[in-house]
Amino acid sequence: MEIGQLRYFLKIAECGNFTRAAEALLMTQPALSRAVAKLEEEIGQPVFERQSRNVLLTDAGRLLHARAEQILSLIDDTLAEITDDGETGRIRIGAIPTITPFLLPAVLRTFSDHYPRAQIMVYEETTDALLQRCNRGEVDLALLAAPIPQQYLAVEPLFDEELRLVLPADHELAGKKRITVDDIRHEPFVLLDETHCLSENVLSFCRQRSFHPVSMQRTSQLATVQELVSLGHGVSLIPAMAATLDTCPRRIYRSLSGPKPTRSIVLVTNPYRFQSRLSQRFQDELRGLR
Amino acid sequence: MEIGQLRYFLKIAECGNFTRAAEALLMTQPALSRAVAKLEEEIGQPVFERQSRNVLLTDAGRLLHARAEQILSLIDDTLAEITDDGETGRIRIGAIPTITPFLLPAVLRTFSDHYPRAQIMVYEETTDALLQRCNRGEVDLALLAAPIPQQYLAVEPLFDEELRLVLPADHELAGKKRITVDDIRHEPFVLLDETHCLSENVLSFCRQRSFHPVSMQRTSQLATVQELVSLGHGVSLIPAMAATLDTCPRRIYRSLSGPKPTRSIVLVTNPYRFQSRLSQRFQDELRGLR
DNA sequence: ATCTACGATGCCGAACGGGCATGGATTGCA
DNA sequence: TGCAATCCATGCCCGTTCGGCATCGTAGAT
Numbered sequence: 222m223e224i225g226q227l228r229y230f231l232k233i234a235e236c237g238n239f240t241r242a243a244e245a246l247l248m249t250q251p252a253l254s255r256a257v258a259k260l261e262e263e264i265g266q267p268v269f270e271r272q273s274r275n276v277l278l279t280d281a282g283r284l285l286h287a288r289a290e291q292i293l294s295l296i297d298d299t300l301a302e303i304t305d306d307g308e309t310g311r312i313r314i315g316a317i318p319t320i321t322p323f324l325l326p327a328v329l330r331t332f333s334d335h336y337p338r339a340q341i342m343v344y345e346e347t348t349d350a351l352l353q354r355c356n357r358g359e360v361d362l363a364l365l366a367a368p369i370p371q372q373y374l375a376v377e378p379l380f381d382e383e384l385r386l387v388l389p390a391d392h393e394l395a396g397k398k399r400i401t402v403d404d405i406r407h408e409p410f411v412l413l414d415e416t417h418c419l420s421e422n423v424l425s426f427c428r429q430r431s432f433h434p435v436s437m438q439r440t441s442q443l444a445t446v447q448e449l450v451s452l453g454h455g456v457s458l459i460p461a462m463a464a465t466l467d468t469c470p471r472r473i474y475r476s477l478s479g480p481k482p483t484r485s486i487v488l489v490t491n492p493y494r495f496q497s498r499l500s501q502r503f504q505d506e507l508r509g510l511r
Numbered sequence: 512m513e514i515g516q517l518r519y520f521l522k523i524a525e526c527g528n529f530t531r532a533a534e535a536l537l538m539t540q541p542a543l544s545r546a547v548a549k550l551e552e553e554i555g556q557p558v559f560e561r562q563s564r565n566v567l568l569t570d571a572g573r574l575l576h577a578r579a580e581q582i583l584s585l586i587d588d589t590l591a592e593i594t595d596d597g598e599t600g601r602i603r604i605g606a607i608p609t610i611t612p613f614l615l616p617a618v619l620r621t622f623s624d625h626y627p628r629a630q631i632m633v634y635e636e637t638t639d640a641l642l643q644r645c646n647r648g649e650v651d652l653a654l655l656a657a658p659i660p661q662q663y664l665a666v667e668p669l670f671d672e673e674l675r676l677v678l679p680a681d682h683e684l685a686g687k688k689r690i691t692v693d694d695i696r697h698e699p700f701v702l703l704d705e706t707h708c709l710s711e712n713v714l715s716f717c718r719q720r721s722f723h724p725v726s727m728q729r730t731s732q733l734a735t736v737q738e739l740v741s742l743g744h745g746v747s748l749i750p751a752m753a754a755t756l757d758t759c760p761r762r763i764y765r766s767l768s769g770p771k772p773t774r775s776i777v778l779v780t781n782p783y784r785f786q787s788r789l790s791q792r793f794q795d796e797l798r799g800l801r
Numbered sequence: 802a803t804c805t806a807c808g809a810t811g812c813c814g815a816a817c818g819g820g821c822a823t824g825g826a827t828t829g830c831a
Numbered sequence: 832t833g834c835a836a837t838c839c840a841t842g843c844c845c846g847t848t849c850g851g852c853a854t855c856g857t858a859g860a861t
Contacts (some may be wrong), residue, residue, distance in 0.1 A: 222584055224514055225818095252819045259818095264593050271839065280802045281593050287564040288589040292582060298514055303554050303571050360848060424844060516851095529808060540848045544808060561808065563858045 224296060226260045227289040229253055229389050230268065233308035234286050237275045238389050249321065264488040295357060298495030308338050313502070313505065315317050315344040315351035315363035319419045319443055323462035324510075332370045332506055347419045361500040364507070366418050367485035377488045380511050384423065384458040384482040392473075399478040401432045409455035410434035411446050419443075419484065423458045445474060458482055514586060516550045517579040519543055524576055527565045535663045540748055574626040584648055588785030597788035604793070605634040605641035605653035608707045609733055610776065613752035614654065614800075622796055629789050638708045644793040645781050654797070656708050669739035674713065674748040674772040675764045678739050682763075691719045699745035700724035701736050706715050709733075709774065713748045716772040727734065737762060748772055 229246060233253070236242040243250040261267050261466035278286060301310075316325060321343065329341060344351065344360050351363040355374055371374045386400060394400055412434070413420040420439070426435050438447055438454050445456050451471040459467075464474040488507055490496065496504075519536060523543070526532040533540040551557050558572035568576060591600075593632060606615060611633065619631060634641065634650050641653040645664055659666045684690055702724070703710040710729070717724055728744050730736055736747050741761040749757075754764040778797055780786065786794075 222514065224512065240837080248818095250839070251821080251841075254841085255818080257827055264590060274837075276839085276860080284593055285589065288585065288592070288764070292585050292589070295578065295582050295585065299575065299582070300512060300554060302578070303574055346732070454666060530806080538849095539851055540808070541810075541852080544810085545849080548809085558818075566808085 222260065222263055224293070225255055227293055229256050230260060230282075230285065231289050231293065233257065234278055234282070237277075239276065248256065257400065260390055279503060285405065294494065301497060302495055305497050307501070307502070308336060310497050310499045310502050311340040311342065312362075312497070312500050313342045313344065313360040315346065315354055315360040315365075315489075317348055317365055317418060318345050319413070319460060319463070320364050320366070321345045323460065323466060324486075327508075329508055331505055336499060347416050352489070356490055358491060358494045361490070361494075361496065362504060362507075363489040365487055366422060367487050369487060369489060372458055373493065375490045375492045377490075377508075379486045379488050379507060381483045381485050383461040383476065384426070385461050385464045387447065387457050387459045387464065387467075387472050387474050389451055389453050389456075390473050391453075392456070392470050394475075395473055400475050401478045402432075405456055406430075408431045409438075410414075411438045411440070411455040411457045412451045413443065413446060414441050416441070419460065419506060420426045422484040423482070426458070433510065441450075460484065495501070512550065512553055513602070516546055517583055519546050520550060520572075520575065521579050521583065522571070522642050523547065523559065523566065524568055525647055525770070527561055527567075527756050547650065548661065567619065567773075591787060592785055595787050595789070597792070598626060600787050600788050600789045601630040601632065602652075602787070602793050603632045603634065603650040605636065605644055605650040605779075607638055607641070607653065607655055607708060608635050608702070609707060609750055609753070610654050610656070611635045613750065613756060614776075618800075622793055626792070628791060637706050639731050642779070645779055648781060648784045649777055650782075651780070652794060652797075653779040654713060655777055655779055657777050659779060660778060663781075663783065665780045665782045667780075667798075669776045669778050669797060671773045671775050673751040673766065674774060675754045677737060677747050677749045677754065677757075677762050677764050679741055679746075679762050680744045680748070682743075684765075690765050691768050692722075695746055695767075696720075696722045697725065699728075701728045701734065701739045701745040701747045703736060704729040706731070712774040713772070716748070750774065773780070 229242070231247055233239055233242040233390070236245060238259070239253055240250045243253040246253065258267065261269075264279050264281065267279055269276040270279050270282075296377050314325070319461050325343065329343075332341065333341065339419075344354060346354070348369070351360065351365060352369070352372060352374065354360045356372060364379075367376075368380070386405065388395055394404055397404065410423075412423060422436070427437055429442065438449060440449065443459065443463055446468070447459070447463075447467060449455070450457055451469065467474070488502070488504060521530070523529055523532040524537055526535060529543055529547075530540045533543040536543065541666070547559065551559075552644065554571065554575070556571050557569055558575055560572075594600075599642040604615070605794050619633075623629065623631065634644060634649060636644070638659070641655060641663065642659070642662060642749050643651065644650045645653050654669075655666070657666075676695065680684055684694055687694065700713075702713060703713075714724070728739060730739065733749065733753055737747070737749070737753075737757060737759070740747055741759065749764065757764070778794060
């Protein structure tokens with residue numbers, strides 16, 4: 222059993238097709254066909270069930286598939302670990318869109334100053350997509366907002382962040398000293414669409430206070446939410462770090478009196494994957510935010 | 512990084528010497544030298560520090576060593592697992608000498624009847640040696656007597672076994688109805704030598720009863736202990752399963768009155784190693800003894 | 802100073818892996 | 832029904848690789 226064979230095997234399993242896998246592997250289909258034949262000869266039974274249009278994994282194939290992934294990632298990790306000097310290398314950071322622009326720039330700035338030879342990649346996607354990437358080892362760490370559906374990932378709370386009420390500058394509540402939940406119970410809300418977990422954080426807060434925000438307008442960007450609020454389409458709850466950076470005079474931010482709405486920012490990593498020293502140092506940087 | 516390279520690497524690390532490793536690998540030293548050079552080129556740094564008379568692992572080499580062992584055993588396990596039909600294959604059983612002849616024959620008999628195509632190997636060694644083998648995956652399971660120094664192994668108690676007093680048939684205590692610890696407190700003892708854990712079990716029992724057996728004669732086989740007892744050299748404490756099988760009229764076995772000396776027979780397996788279905792079934796057989 | 806042990810290197814042949822062309826089987830469509 | 836398309840297997844060929852043999856360089860040991 223050779224490492225190359227395992228890589229071929231996994232790619233075919235992924236493509237479900239020798240021909241396309243061969244293309245992806247930059248080799249010819251006959252060569253691939255032969256490699257598989259050899260693997261199957263070695264383990265004494267077929268790993269693929271050849272159908273007319275595609276191939277399926279046999280029982281043995283499914284078993285091998287699980288193991289091959291372990292073996293290959295162990296090998297990849299080993300190479301990464303040995304060549305890890307703690308200074309060079311790549312960090313792949315995942316973060317949801319309601320965190321990325323407010324939290325990452327400052328952190329990345331200081332980190333890049335310390336480790337100028339580190340290559341940093343940022344994946345800005347939804348919670349679900351990033352959790353998947355984390356599981357597959359496609360990102361080294363992810364910055365998300367709780368709750369995280371439990372998977373085989375390490376979830377470490379970093380800090381709780383207030384969600385602040387944003388109002389049009391000329392809103393009647395703008396002059397009120399204390400604004401409570403009851404004041405906004407019947408205000409129309411502007412929210413992010415349901416792919417963003419922030420809207421779930423907000424709705425969850427509302428549910429706990431036994432009200433369902435009315436007449437919601439839903440958009441895909443926080444900046445749009447803010448603009449719509451300015452234009453009088455409603456109010457919203459916005460992460461404090463976004464509120465702080467907003468200087469537009471046509472809307473104002475207020476903390477709610479009483480128990481404040483918050484979201485919990487967490488660091489998610491995959492304990493089954495190798496963490497480079499660089500990645501560990503970046504995580505330490507993040508923990509410094511606590 | 513290729514699997515063959517890793518095997519070569521481990522063998523050299525084991526031998527501490529290219530030439531001898533090459534012999535062990537049934538290849539020439541130049542070929543091995545080249546294979547290592549290639550590996551080192553791939554990972555960008557030497558894995559061995561060449562000294563005049565031998566080679567040592569570098570830092571990178573030590574790291575690779577740990578990983579290579581994981582990778583190779585994962586691969587070996589994968590192959591074993593895939594080709595595992597639950598009927599054929601090999602079971603490597605470890606057992607200490609004071610268990611082997613009394614417990615194994617019956618178990619092996621019935622097991623062989625059920626799985627005639629299973630190849631069974633028995634390693635009869637000391638506790639320490641078997642624990643090492645278990646750690647290295649050189650045996651699939653081991654039958655030992657508690658206590659087991661804690662390692663990364665699964666220890667499962669099977670049953671407690673009484674240690675019975677063995678006396679010469681003409682011993683003055685032979686006619687006594689109840690024999691207690693106090694009766695044998697000053698009897699000379701015949702024990703196995705210190706490589707056998709049974710002697711430790713016996714001495715431990717004695718210590719708990721605050722006496723130190725006197726005038727010990729120590730031998731390396733239970734049969735010798737029994738013979739020496741027959742000849743009047745002293746008394747001893749013998750596992751019940753050995754006592755039961757002993758039909759010699761020149762010595763007799765008696766249970767001690769009061770809290771009985773026992774030893775606990777345990778099944779030890781390595782949870783980090785693949786357990787073939789055959790091995791699992793054998794373990795089930797053993798659990799049936801409880 | 803010479804010998805011995807050990808790893809590295811030059812050179813060569815066999816084996817292996819992969820490319821190209823093609824075959825055989827199945828499916829979809831005319 | 833027949834033809835084209837798709838897909839995997841096989842025959843053949845070539846380049847690379849791997850391992851063997853011979854030899855070299857070096858560092859302890861005698």
